[in-house]
Amino acid sequence: MERSDRKIGFLSAVPITVILMLSFTAPLLVVLLFSVMPPKVFTLAHVPDFSSYGVLFSQGYYRSLLWSLGTALAATVLLFLICWPLAFAMAKVFKGFTLFITVAVVITLFVSENIRLFGWVLTLMKGGLIEGHLRAWVGWSFEGALYNVPVIIFGLVYVYFPFMLFPLVQGISMVPDDARQAAADLGATRRQIFWEVDLPLSAPGIVIGSLLTFVLGAGALAESKLLGGQAVIVIADEIETAFTYGQNWPLGSALSIILIIIIGSLAVFGVSRVDLDKIMGRRR
Amino acid sequence: MPPEPILRLENIVKRFGAFTALHHIDLEIDEGEFLTIVGPSGCGKTTLIRLLVGIDEPTEGRIWLRDKRIEKVPANLRPTCMVFQSLALFPHRSVGENIEFPLKIRGETASRRKERALELLDLLHLPHDFYDKRINQCSGGERQRIALARALAFDPEILFFDEPLSALDFRLRKKLEKELKDLHERTGKTFVYITHSLEEAMVMSDRIAIMRQGRFEQIAVTDEIYARPISRFVAEFMGEVNLFDVEGTASGGLRGRGVEIQANATGGGTELTLPQGTQGALMVRPESVRFLHPGQTADFIVRGILRASYALGSRTQYKVESSEGIELAVEKLRQDRFMGNVGDEVVLGFDMQNTHMIRER
The missing domain is CATH 3.40.50.300 (P-loop containing nucleotide triphosphate hydrolases)
Structure with missing residues (x-):
């Protein structure tokens, strides 16, 4: 019985394994191989050298990398601060209203990210919704809020809001009310309950939410292009340029690999620290 | 203090x-x-x-x-x-x-x-x-x-x-x-x-x-x-109990259904009184009820049939149905258990010091 179960399990895993090998692992392997090719070649039939990796520092690509990681980090921290109170209310205070908020947030995902960001461009640009109205009504004119680093971070916060909110709600709802009441009963103030009970017990949700927003934010392109107007060049932008205008596939591949290593190790570290089974509601 | x-x-x-x-x-x-x-x-x-x-x-x-x-x-x-x-x-x-x-x-x-x-x-x-x-x-x-x-x-x-x-x-x-x-x-x-x-x-x-x-x-x-x-409510909540509906009589005594009451057990000088015409419940715990052998007597007597017995370890519990159809519980220590068979006619007795009057409010 157990052997046939195992066989069925193996057979049912075959299709998805094949698809993943072909669609996920194979391209990654190609990228990995291209990254060690000499610059500006279009086949893999060359003697490997690691010159493309050296370019990261010599030509200042590391700055793009830092901008990407920095904006993603800022967005993640801001999102945590913004989402925590709302997530707490959704998990512990609101009842039917939680469903309303959930639906409202999810509905925004039905519209493509680029279109939503264009909406913000039209809102924030000079002559846009805000500046245009202010100029028309009170005669106050300014340069619009676009094309700077804060607006890029704002874009990241806006786009990745659900990716922080829902894991946090899930994490906070895992904190037993009894544990909070017991802590209060044993003399803990609200602040102490937050640090000693809420935060550690909802850590899985916090880690998942932070990883999602950071990983997605670090690879994000549209916010810096549309809202930031390339006030800074993020790493995803550099990679795209290397593959397209730059016609330098090895460079693009090398930058991709560096980004993948940084984000991948972060994700592996984070996930290894939390009990994923618990947040999925599964018992071991 | x-x-x-x-x-x-x-x-x-x-x-x-x-x-x-x-x-x-x-x-x-x-x-x-x-x-x-x-x-x-x-x-x-x-x-x-x-x-x-x-x-x-x-x-x-x-x-x-x-x-x-x-x-x-x-x-x-x-x-x-x-x-x-x-x-x-x-x-x-x-x-x-x-x-x-x-x-x-x-x-x-x-x-x-x-x-x-x-x-x-x-x-x-x-x-x-x-x-x-x-x-x-x-x-x-x-x-x-x-x-x-x-x-x-x-x-x-x-x-x-x-x-x-x-x-x-x-x-x-x-x-x-x-x-x-x-x-x-x-x-x-x-x-x-x-x-x-x-x-x-x-x-x-x-x-x-x-x-x-x-x-x-x-x-x-x-x-x-x-x-x-x-x-x-308290009597029944606090474990097994036998309750008899009783009523105060004109002479100051008690009249009960399903229980024979000896004249000196109730009324003046005892705790077991009820104002005439009022209702109450006479309570006795199962461990205070005993099986009477021929010739023995008690302040309160109930006649019935042994319906079941349950071994509780250190004690044995008996269920007795009185001639009026009231179910009673009796409990004995294991070494004092009653040597009778289910279906036997039995006489139960208990005494005034083991009873308590619950007055209806």
């Missing part, structure tokens, strides 16, 4: 919307006593303890801790503490950290905290190597003790218990009940315990308060609750 009340409830009312959970409750808890509040589920005992602990506020009324009013003081500012039904241990902390939690909150040093935690492990008969264990490595009984140690670390003026033993198996529960009673004697603290289990209440308490539908039905020392219940 009687002990001063440490906690006093005055006219406590708690409403949830249109539902009134507690109706004008008064209660005095004495310093150092072990008081158990017993009642069926839904009687309001959990609501009451949440008010006492400070998790909820009463809708009306006052709670005094000695001479301070505390009904609006939040839980974290009250010098009292509760062992939760779920125990509410912190799963992400070690046993030691759990016990030290209230000390850490108070800002005591790590060495002082550990010293106290080890003392408490000793007090609760847990080995010192538990200090570094994780909560999920501990059994149910060990968790009980850890929760108790954590509450004692807080050094509360009153320790509340919200049915913490209800999830344990029978043997462990019996063991911990006795340990809890011993702990009460050793610490000298005031314990207030709530439960729906009469047996738990009987084993541990100095006094028992019986709750029913948001009110106290009777508050008295354990023995009095058992022997002199104030109502049928």
